[in-house]
Structures are given as structure tokens and as C-alpha cells.
Amino acid sequence: MNTTPASSSVPVYGTFDVVVAGGASGGVAAALAAAAKGLRVLVIAPETYLGEDFCATGRLERPAAEGVPAHPLLDKLFQGPTARPLVAKAALDTALLEAGVAFEFGSAPTGLLQDADGLAGVLFAGKGGRFAALARTVVDATPAAQLARLAGASFLPWPADAQVAFSRVVAGPAPLDMCLPYRIADALAHAKPQEGVTVERIGTLTMPHKNGLGSDEWPLFRHTVVRPMPTLDPQTVADAEDALRRVSWSARLVWAAPRVDFLPQDAIAGGPFPCPSGATIDLAAFRTSIAGLHVLGPCAAVSRADAERLRRIEHFLAAGVRLGASFARGAAIDPAACRRPAPADAANAADLGGLRLAEPPRDFIGLEKRPVVRLADVTALPLLDKVDVLVVGGGTGGAPAALSAARSGARTLVLESLHELGGVGTLGGINLYWYGARDGFSDRIARETWELCENDPLYQLDRWNSFQKAEWLRRHILKDGGRIWFGAMATGVVVTTGGATTIRGAIVSTPWGRGLVEARVVIDSTGSADVAHAAGADCVYPCEAELAVQGSGLPPLPVPPRYYNTDYTFIDDNNPADVTRAMIAARRRFPEEFDISPLPGSRERRCIVGDVTVSPLDVFRDRKWRDAICRCTSDYDRHGYGSHPLFHVLPPPLVIAYHADLPLRALLPSGIAGLLVTGLGISCHRDALPIFRMQADVQNQSYAAGIAAAMAASATDGDLRAIDVRELQRRLIKVGNLRPATLIRGDEPPPDVRDLAAVADDPLSHALIAAMLAAPEAARQVLATSTAKPADAMELRRRARLSALVGGPLDTEFLATFDRTDWDKGYDYGAWSGKDLADESDLDADLQSLAYSREPVPAAVVVKKIAALSADGSLSHIRAVCRFTELRPDPAFAKPLADVLRQPDFGGHDHADFAAEIEAMTNRTLWSTYVNRPLRELFLARALLACGDFEGLASATLRRYVGDVRGYYARFARYALRGG
Numbered sequence: 001m002n003t004t005p006a007s008s009s010v011p012v013y014g015t016f017d018v019v020v021a022g023g024a025s026g027g028v029a030a031a032l033a034a035a036a037k038g039l040r041v042l043v044i045a046p047e048t049y050l051g052e053d054f055c056a057t058g059r060l061e062r063p064a065a066e067g068v069p070a071h072p073l074l075d076k077l078f079q080g081p082t083a084r085p086l087v088a089k090a091a092l093d094t095a096l097l098e099a100g101v102a103f104e105f106g107s108a109p110t111g112l113l114q115d116a117d118g119l120a121g122v123l124f125a126g127k128g129g130r131f132a133a134l135a136r137t138v139v140d141a142t143p144a145a146q147l148a149r150l151a152g153a154s155f156l157p158w159p160a161d162a163q164v165a166f167s168r169v170v171a172g173p174a175p176l177d178m179c180l181p182y183r184i185a186d187a188l189a190h191a192k193p194q195e196g197v198t199v200e201r202i203g204t205l206t207m208p209h210k211n212g213l214g215s216d217e218w219p220l221f222r223h224t225v226v227r228p229m230p231t232l233d234p235q236t237v238a239d240a241e242d243a244l245r246r247v248s249w250s251a252r253l254v255w256a257a258p259r260v261d262f263l264p265q266d267a268i269a270g271g272p273f274p275c276p277s278g279a280t281i282d283l284a285a286f287r288t289s290i291a292g293l294h295v296l297g298p299c300a301a302v303s304r305a306d307a308e309r310l311r312r313i314e315h316f317l318a319a320g321v322r323l324g325a326s327f328a329r330g331a332a333i334d335p336a337a338c339r340r341p342a343p344a345d346a347a348n349a350a351d352l353g354g355l356r357l358a359e360p361p362r363d364f365i366g367l368e369k370r371p372v373v374r375l376a377d378v379t380a381l382p383l384l385d386k387v388d389v390l391v392v393g394g395g396t397g398g399a400p401a402a403l404s405a406a407r408s409g410a411r412t413l414v415l416e417s418l419h420e421l422g423g424v425g426t427l428g429g430i431n432l433y434w435y436g437a438r439d440g441f442s443d444r445i446a447r448e449t450w451e452l453c454e455n456d457p458l459y460q461l462d463r464w465n466s467f468q469k470a471e472w473l474r475r476h477i478l479k480d481g482g483r484i485w486f487g488a489m490a491t492g493v494v495v496t497t498g499g500a501t502t503i504r505g506a507i508v509s510t511p512w513g514r515g516l517v518e519a520r521v522v523i524d525s526t527g528s529a530d531v532a533h534a535a536g537a538d539c540v541y542p543c544e545a546e547l548a549v550q551g552s553g554l555p556p557l558p559v560p561p562r563y564y565n566t567d568y569t570f571i572d573d574n575n576p577a578d579v580t581r582a583m584i585a586a587r588r589r590f591p592e593e594f595d596i597s598p599l600p601g602s603r604e605r606r607c608i609v610g611d612v613t614v615s616p617l618d619v620f621r622d623r624k625w626r627d628a629i630c631r632c633t634s635d636y637d638r639h640g641y642g643s644h645p646l647f648h649v650l651p652p653p654l655v656i657a658y659h660a661d662l663p664l665r666a667l668l669p670s671g672i673a674g675l676l677v678t679g680l681g682i683s684c685h686r687d688a689l690p691i692f693r694m695q696a697d698v699q700n701q702s703y704a705a706g707i708a709a710a711m712a713a714s715a716t717d718g719d720l721r722a723i724d725v726r727e728l729q730r731r732l733i734k735v736g737n738l739r740p741a742t743l744i745r746g747d748e749p750p751p752d753v754r755d756l757a758a759v760a761d762d763p764l765s766h767a768l769i770a771a772m773l774a775a776p777e778a779a780r781q782v783l784a785t786s787t788a789k790p791a792d793a794m795e796l797r798r799r800a801r802l803s804a805l806v807g808g809p810l811d812t813e814f815l816a817t818f819d820r821t822d823w824d825k826g827y828d829y830g831a832w833s834g835k836d837l838a839d840e841s842d843l844d845a846d847l848q849s850l851a852y853s854r855e856p857v858p859a860a861v862v863v864k865k866i867a868a869l870s871a872d873g874s875l876s877h878i879r880a881v882c883r884f885t886e887l888r889p890d891p892a893f894a895k896p897l898a899d900v901l902r903q904p905d906f907g908g909h910d911h912a913d914f915a916a917e918i919e920a921m922t923n924r925t926l927w928s929t930y931v932n933r934p935l936r937e938l939f940l941a942r943a944l945l946a947c948g949d950f951e952g953l954a955s956a957t958l959r960r961y962v963g964d965v966r967g968y969y970a971r972f973a974r975y976a977l978r979g980g
Contacts, residue, residue, distance in 0.1 A: 008375070011371075015333060016040045016041060017327065018137045020043040022297075024316070025092070026296050029319075029321050031096065031101050044124050047105065048106060048583050048598040049583065049598070050093065051088050053316065058220070060083040067276075068314050077091055081204070090584075090591070106576040107124040107126030108142075108509040110491065111151060113373060114338065114340075115334065115337040115339070117136075121133050121134035123340065127579075128576040128577075140294065148299070154270070162228070164265060167225075167261045168222070169223075170221055196226075202222050204217050206218075218559065227239075227240050234384060234485050234508075235483070236512075238483060238485050244260050255561075259486070264298055264307075267304075272306070273301050273302055283323065285301045297311075355495065357381070357507060358494075358536065359492030359534060367974060381515045382513075382516070383516050384516060385413055385517045385518075387412060388714070389410045389522075389709045391412065392530070392531050393415070393526040393679075394415070394421040394473075395527060396423040396425055396698045396699060398414060398421075398523070399422060400441060400473075402414035404707050405706035407706075412710075413482070414484050415508060416486050419487060420466075425466070426466040428601055429563065430565050431563050435635060436698075440732070440738075441735055447461065490506040490526075501535055501673065505522065506522060520674070520717065523677075524678070524681060525702065526681065528607075530574075535672055535675065540606070543968040548686065551567035551603065551640055552567065552569060552570055552600055554596050554600060556595070565601070567601075569585070573606075581967070584918060588918055604686055607684060610683025611666075611668045611670055612666050616646050621770045621771055626725070626747050628729070629704035629708070629729070630697060631661055632691055632697040634691045635657055640829065640839075641827075645773065648845040650769055650798060651840075662692055665683075666682050667705055669683075708720060772802060779806040800814035804852055818850070818861070819858075825841055843865075843877075850884065851888055862884060863892060867899075869881065873936065881897075882940060885946060891948045895950050897950070898950035901953060908937075910960045910969070917965050934966075941958050955977065962974050962977065
């Protein structure tokens, strides 16, 4: 276990003059103004973009800019009467990059740091863990001054009788038949206000056609409701958001603002100060009771009427310029002298009663030892809620779990860090099924979403409008008694002290408050095992043990929504810097689109080591499990090259559907109680994952997890391993997720000698090879006595590979043939285009099979192949050579490998800065250069390191890649240099 107490060391991200917490446009303006004075500035945004104050709330209409000087950014943000989110976000990215301002997405502030001289920095947390940013000046540009509240700055009382206007902006509705001419008048007639709801037409969303001929126009409406709001807390905001979503919903929406908009009813103490405009506001309005901490936004010390004006972007930008220009460089900061002040709400802290808090440290990509801030033990966080089942993540693997847990009678809360449910199938743009078992719960979603969209005659059961599906999930979670907090992330866990680690809740950060949510069972549906990692579970990262990960991308989000899948890069979801890199580049790659997804389209992420790890051997054997919870189906949709030795014998099949059962134990992190992991984070070999990650299957898997969690919460005090599995399966049979035969199955054992002997002479198939590899000792006996004499030369070759893989005798003719055969046609990454799944040649497969043999392979045979690599630089040949030399390292390989690596075309492909990366990633003609060349260089460097690091070339190469802006390349290099 590697649980990190919340009181332990926190790595320092860097030292700055100014840190801006929040990605609002005013904060960006302040950062630019400070940078113009030569100050070092960092901006940390909780969203995956900048400009959340208008892009997230739908304030897209261009301002008149009266009474305030026009900021230079205005014309870049609003290139017409209405802003296009992608253009505005890209403009803000570019402004910070050109000004030399550091920035990163996906983390929220969790507190301040102080030393003897006063304010010393900010603590942040997110998917990448906790980190500290040191600075004497801090700007809180979050929507409701979250950082100032956490730090204990003085605020005026929130009015107990506050009546707050909540608004939501939507575009549409669209006509039922999208092929018919669209008439704005039809939409205006459809948008009839309901009682208590104000509907205002605020502009037109215009999307030019990509061919340059004409454009589509969609009316924008702002729906507003006024509700009593006696306090500011996550549930109060969630209740208001639910009411507003219900009244602004239409089955034919083409776009909706991600976040509801409202004006906080309190302000920092000391005012109100005059605010005739953002350009002339009294700077004292931004100063809090904590010296060095400034609030830039609607919670500044001004009247609420002036705060409403300050929220208008032209005034917000001007105020940011005014504030940023007032900053100066402060005194030096010693990390060792920093401490965290006592939380403002220490008196209201939850009584942990034998529990403790754990938060993961930032997983920095780098070898140098970073300074750390050592924090005293602070467990004084308020209790935000107490539930039976807490679901962290409301995506494909989370929303169904929350629904089924609530339906099973559990008090259920789902936390979604973004602002919509459904994950990759809604915000991720992949709004149709590829494979997957479309029965049970997934069938119900398809059919009932059709009803929700007014039985649209164009609706198809295997594809959907993303807004419709997200709304169906939201309505049914709430209907069954569950609750949803949008914009909320779990940054740590509540665990038991002493003995086995049991999860009892999570540390939760929202824009409206931070604290603890206690739970009997937690479901980690983050897609990358974030909660499990925070609890100290053993996890497997892509690109550590081997440089292999399925391709990813960030798809555009067009208006109206439609299917858009991408695969053009690799994204390390657990590295916020890498997500930031990918977001910036994607906005440059798709400049003509309305927006891009806020969710990386990853197909492979960090996963747990569970009680059971499902492998390709289990898939091809169609292994049965006593605790099966869903039946999955897919072809080998790998989007990359494989790793499992099985595929050295026989390449993966083409478009053929395979079926496999998923056991509950693959969702249970080994050594951790009270926690289930769903989605891409399950315990699964990367080459089995394509069979289990189809959306329909993940939905059914998640639905089962929710029932299991509810059963554990009610009957076994949260002990998931003690639930009645047969009862769980009976419930799943009732909804159609499983077949009745599941109830009579146990765990299928590996085959024995008798089993293998019965089929040993059959032609090799994936099922037979999987059976042999599942029982290598039995396979050696059977293969040694087999009388099969295949006439087919390829069958003989495959049997020789199989014998080597199970540790059987090495076929001398097989080795001799390999020695005298020149390199055949190799493969590069990305050359298959979904039609040919071959990722290694026959010689590649031969060589990698030889690496597993128990018998010696002459070094000269391999050296000859290494020397010939210069003539054929195919990635598959280099990977085969490197895999062999890593598994069987020999100093004789070092110089030949170094000779290849020194050739001009094989080295120097690292990207140390954003500029080179963005240029390469956005140039669609450079795919081979962009992907294959760095992969070749990294494979060669680690193989050379294993064989002796000739003249230090390997370590020098890997050290360059440790600083690469591409997260997975940096992770691989770091892992190799640390001896992984």
C-alpha cells in the first residue's frame, strides 16, 4: 500500500510572483498585466479551458463595451455578434502562451500557505494529486471565491432570506427533421415560458458551413428562475440547477451552457467600495482580510448591483488589467518554512472517529528531487454529506451505477467533475455504439431515451443525441432518489486507521465548498482509478513497464451534436500538464469547430490490480467465473499494438466479435475494502480491455456495480466481498444483464494435460493457444509428445513460437530459418486504419517468441538483425529487437543498438516545449514523424540501457524525454531511468 496521509509532504510545482486560482477571463487579464511587468505568473483552472465565466455560463453575446476601454482580447474572443467557445478558449490559451504565463487545467484550490512573512502560496488538488504553488500574491478568480472562503477570509453574512436568480442558456430547439429548412420562428414559438420561468431571446448562434457556403443559425435563449437560497453549499446549488435544467429542457436542444449562472449574495468584508466600471474600481475592493490574497470576481467588496456589472466581460477584463498592473515582486519563499493555517471552519469539522484522510501527492514527471512543503496533520474539514453509496464520476461507468444504487434503496450521491452525465457517450462525442452487448440496462437506456425525445422517427437505437441521453440519466437518477453534484471532484479519501484499508468516504472539492462526504461504499467511476490510487491501491500505469497505450484524442463538439471519434495522439489522463497540452493543441487542430470535448477520448488509462485480473487468455478461452456480472462483446478494437505473447503466435483477428464474462472481483482493488472500480480502471490486461470497454458493456457493468454497492451498504456494513453474489446475479438476470445459466457456474480452472492432449493436434486457433499459455507446464508435456506434422509451413512456424513461449524445446530449424532470413515488411503505428490489425511482421513475432525460450539464442543472430535496422526503420522491427534485448539483455547488443540510435533519423524527436508539440500535433500530414519516430527512439534507448548504456547514450536520450511535454513519453523515460 502507498497511501499518502493528507498531512504528508506536498511537492512544490514552482515559485511565482503571482498565482491566479481559477480560469475566468478577468483572472487571465490580471495574469497578462502582471506578466507584462516581468512577473512570474501561474494560472490554475479547474475546467479544461480558460474563460469559464462566459464559456461555461453561456454569456456568449458580444458586449457593447460602453464606459470602459476595450480590451485587446475582446475582438479575439468575439469574432462576431456571438462568441464561438472554441475560438474564445483558443484565444485565451494563445494570449497566455505568448506572454510566457504558465497555466494548467483540471485542479482546484484547497487552501493557502503561510510563513513568518505572511502569505506564501496556494495548495491545489485534482486528478494529478496535490501540489503547492509558492507566491506572495494570490488572486482568487473562482466563481464564488472558493479559495478565500477556504482560507478563512472575512465575508459579509449571506442573507438568510436571499432570493437568487439562476439562469441557463440553451440553443435551439431544432426541427424534428434536420433535413428541413430551419426557421427561427418555429424555435421561438416552441420556447414558451413556464410558470415562474423567464425566457429571454439573447442572440443567435451562427455556425458557418465548412465548405464556406452559408451557415446555420440557432436562437439562444436564457431561462431564469428565482429561488430562495438561504446558504451557499453544494446541495443548495444542485437543487437549483435541477429545477433550472427541468424547465429549460427540450428534446431538440442543439447546445446548452455547461453551468448554471447566478450571482453570489455575499462579498468579502470591508466594502462596499465604488465600482463605476471595471477600469476605475477601487483596488481596495479586491483585498481580503488576508494580506496578499485578492478576490477578483462577483464576491469583490462591491454592492451586488455593481457585482452584476463587474461580471460583464468588458468590465471583468478591465478590472483584471487594473488589479494585475498593481502587483510587484515579493520576498523570497523557503518551502521548508511554509505551513497551512487552520481552516476557517475548524469549529464545524467532521468528527472522523478513528478515520483518517489520504490524498495522493502530485505525480510529477521528472527525475530531479523537487522541494516539498511539509504540512501538519489537518483533518478539520466540514461534513458536506453522509450517504450509503458515493459514486465518483458520472460518466459511462458512473451514472448507471448511481441509478441502480438509488433504485436499490441506497442513499446515493454522484460527483461529476464536468457538467453533464454520460461521459464519452455524451461529452466525449462518441454517441453511437460500436460493439457491446446491447441488452439489459443498455437496451433500456436506448428505448427510453427514444421516448424522452418524443419518439422522433429518425431516432436509432444504436445512436443518440448526447443531450437526450444525458438528460435521461439525470432524470432517472433523481427520480429514484439519487442526487447529483456537478463540478465536483474527489481529491482524496476517508479511510480507516490500522489494519486493512477500508474506504469510508471522500474529500470533495466543488466551486461552492470543500469538505467530506462519508459513505458506506464508494464506487470509483473516474475511469482511471483515481479514488483507488488515493487510497493506496496497487495500480498499473500505461507506458511504464512497456511503451504501449491505445491511441486517444479530443473530438470536436459540433452543433447540433453528432458522432465524432478521434485517434491522433496519446494523452496521460492522470497528468494535468499533459491534458493541458492536448487541450491547447486540439483547439488548434480543429479551428473551424464550435468546441472540443472537455473529456480526453482515452481508450486505456491507469487501472487497479484487483482480486482477479482478466487477461486475453480468459477472453479467448471464454472463461467462466462464479461471480460474473455482465457478458461483454467486441472485436479487437485496439487502436495500437498489442503486448501479450499470445499475439506473437497468431495475430489478432480482424472484425470478429468475441464474448467474455467479467467477474465482480475484477472491480475490487486488492487489499482495499469498501471500494468498487468501474470502466477503464478495472483490473484487466491492456490487450483484454478492448473486449470490455465498449459503452454498452460498461453501462451494464456499472449497473451491476451499483446494485452490489447498495447490497453491501445495507447488509454487510460495506463489505463487498461478503455480499450474496447469487442474489446479485438474480437481480441482473431479472433486468436482462445476465443469462440464467450464470447461476450454476463456478470459476473455470486452467486446462490440464488431458484437456490439452485432446486438442493438441488441432490447427492452432486463438482459443487453443490461450489454453496452452494458461497452463504452460501441461502444454510443454503435450507439445513434446504431439505427433502433429502440419504440412502448412506457417502452422509449423506458429507451433515453434508456441513451444518457445511455454518454455518447451527450441526448434533448431526455426532458429536457423530466422537467422538466414532478411527483415520482412514491418509496420508503423497508425498504418492500419482499422482495416488491418497486424502490428508485427512474421520475423517480429519469431524474435519476440525466442525471447521467452528457456534455451540459449546466439547473440550473433540478434546482432545481425540489429545491424540491419538502419535499412528498415519500421517501428515493429525496432520494437521486436528491443523487446528481445530487454528480456534477454547482453552487453554484446549495446554497441549495435547505440549505432542505430546515433543515426540522424533515429534521434532528437523529443519535444521540450509547447511550440514544437503544437506545430507537430496540428499538422495532420506529419503523423508518421509525430508518432513513430519518438517511439522508435524511446524503445532503442531503454533497450540500450538494459544492455549496458554504451557511452551513456541511453541515459542521455531518456533524460531528454523526461522533460518532454508529452506525458506518456516522459512517464516511460522516467520509469526506465529509475530501473523499471
